[in-house]
Amino acid sequence: MTTHTDDVKGFDVVVIGGGINGTSAARELTAAGYSVLLAEQADLANGASSRSSRILHCGLRYFETQHPVRTFARSPTRFLAAVRMAKAAMESREELVRLQPERCKPFTMCFPLWRGDDIRSWHLDIGFALLGRLGPPSPPLDYRRVVDLERDIPFVADLRDRSRLTSVATYREYMIDWPDRICVDNALEAERNGAILRLFTRAALRERTSDGDWIVDLSARSGASEIVRAKVILNLAGSWIDNVRPVGQMANRPLVQGTKGAHIVVRLPDRYQGYGVATLHRGGMPFYCLPLEGDRFYFGPTETLFDDDADKARPTVEDVDFLLGEANHLLPGLSLQRKDVEFTWAGVRPLTFDPDQPMGRRTREIHDLTARGMPHVLAMTAGPVQSHMSAGRELHNAVARLLPASGRRVVVSQAPSRRVAAPGDCRAALAETYKTAVLHEHARDLCGILRTRTGHAWGRHVDRDVVDHAAQSVANLLGWSPEQTSKEVDDFLRHQSRHFPKGHAA
Template sequence: MAADYDLLVIGGGINGVGIARDAAGRGVSVLLAEMGDLAGATSSASTKLIHGGLRYLEYYEFNLVRKALKEREVLWRAAPHIAWPLRFILPHHKDLRPAWLLRVGLFLYDHLGGRKLLPATETVRLDTAPYSQGLKKLFQKGFEYSDCWVDDARLVVLNARDAAERGATIVTRTKCTGARRDGDLWRVDLKDLASGETRTVTANVLVNAAGPWVADTLQEVAGANESAAIRLVKGSHIIVPRLFDHDRCFIFQNGDGRIVFAIPYETDFTLVGTTDVDFDGDLANVAISRDEIAYLCEAVSEYLEKPVSPEDVVSTFSGVRPLYDDGAKDAKAATRDYVLELDGGEAKPAILSVYGGKITTYRKLAEQSLKKLEPFLAFKTGRWTADAPLPGGGFNVMAFDAQVAALQEDYPFLNARHATRLIRLYGTDARALLGQAKSVTDLGRSFGHSLYEAEVRWLVEREWARSAEDVLWRRTKLGLRFDEEEAAGLDAFVSGLLADEAGAAA
């Protein structure tokens, strides 16, 4: 009997959607089931960097760093609307790592990963403008190097969109409640958490990309007796009013051996993170602790003339990383590389479980996952994602400003800030979103802060948004600007759209 799907992916984080996209592009029939929202957990709680991980060099993770560094420009080219280069300032702290060690590390960082477009490391003076702004005078020397930024949640959604456009079926608010082997097939029970309805589908192969729930899914859903050791590590961030006027980011060393980033964020804010804390709590309720807030404030205040206090924090977010447990004593030293475990060897039906990984290496993880699944799936094509843009990303990486200017020329009622926000989120798809609008009133109801009905409808109809939270915190970052009353109005509108959608389907 033929299966309903060649491949069923459990989990709509970056690894799950990356695998679904790659497989769909190779002609595989795919169903991806996510029990919450896309990027609803770990994948929207990263530091939002495409980077090699400078500090991983200290743990001799050269292969991981090289692999990640090579992906920086690949992902930048694929999604120049949601990814862009950043310059990081690493101040030399005389009581911590010596300057020669920092230079050696940055030399390796420059040369391990085939850098072509990103500028090289430079030594800079921190006691002159613009870098001196806000820094304590005792920090006079530093190093400036390159990495990239990415909107992590949008990276997930765009991979899901591309997978869907290539034939994959993506369902959210749908929980996998059971999976059992039936001959050469999997029979998988899926529960729609909105309606309560359950259906059963069949698949040739399962991929368990459930993130922090990976072990639970393998044991409780698929009935496996054992799984790889997993270490849950919580990482938390704080957001404060913007600390610097310039566009440079800072990477600050701490006395405990960790580092903390301070990155310009959403124009008016600074993002500070992250922590590394072993986690054994409720995965449905992950939140920053008072101790973590105090730690991050103290870490950046070590370098700043004006200290940052917990009272300055305007928002926070936390996520739990499902790291492969390599036996490291401290959470900060646990490997960030991924491990792919194929249950049962070559026996059918197969299930592949994904442990660990980073946003930066998700595409390579997907390629290697499909390589492991070659004995069980019939691919029509080979590897293809390295040169394929994500939706909205089909333009030159150096042409972002030109995209904004062209959008304003075509839609002159958009001010520069609104046009920039639309290109940052949707790239070349911004025109499809705006359609035939001739004035701002043609965009429909205004929810405030440049969010209009046309954009909300796009997010509900094209990007699986099902609540104001989905719209404000994952599809956009406008949650930083909306008050409770504005968010409630948006939530009611989204609920109305979904009710209309359900009525039409009935």
């Protein structure tokens, strides 16, 4: 079928996917003078971007494995890949802390070391010496090994195997406060630079024209449809990357291998304030206790293969039991139970498919899909939240090799995002925040307001009164009748219970 394109609006680039890498790419491309349309099948930060572990780590995790010396000696290629990823982590850590300090919350990570365990103190000494050489000097790692545990580690009495505990390595880490909001701010910056945002809109590749442009069908959830053309397509759909291909084209070998990570949120005593804990769980994978907000901390992640639709990923009974088991193995003094779990979440990491690595390859990669019958289509896999800035630049450079910008370069803003009213603020201030989310930030439902754009319903369950106030605040703006408003409240509470259940309801 040939599409007549004389009256079809054209763009330099169509970005498919409104997660952290899609919005970062749109921001970089518009700043460089490209005309961009960003299409997202749901809301911004709908997938892995909002369901990650939210840690801005220094890169140590890439060396955390059972028997590290033996493992890397047997596979120098794996060691070199770990070095590259650790270097990228250190660089992204510096960049994010420097440019978006309001999004980076520092804390002291503690890595307990036990006599006879696979991870030895000298392993960490070497690891941090290497990290210090790989990355910028600021922000500092503040690495040291604590031996006076009673004096310097306030929760030491909760740790397992006290008789074998020889020391605790401490170092500075950061939590990424609210990746969802970073996606929103990136998208709004791209829009100010001229990008067109099409949220709740599915993009489908139809065909290429005789002059090499792609015809893209846009189908909005509202029922509206649109046809656009683009010279380059960026497929940044995360876990859904393999679903983006021309109509009728058979599936190739997958680009993405999904692995599910689940987390549980609990309240911990004051002695944990300002601290986190890192270790390897009994299966040999990294396991953390991380500060969320106030006295709320979370344990995770799990790591299991997941080949279903990422929208269906949610914490299971088995996930919660596993995480509680590992938390109590690490910190038996807490004696955590299911009733202590106030919130859970799960997301799917879109790692790079590799038949030789069943759990997927963690290296960030850009794929040119020409050999798959999709020239001028690029995809990215395994792009973590913390390195989204460099991912945006790398994607811009990849586009620039295919196409010059049609417009002028503009200055990319590094201004902090707007202030969002906190849950404890007065109802009038909260109402204004909710209205702003709708009027200026493309929110169209209560999930987009209470989670993505304000964070009020992240890490905690909110009650009906909070949800009803948000709904009443925006009902007129969204054209909701009283009946529709009530339904939206019910739908949000049902979604909260199903996708972020408490421990007893998982």
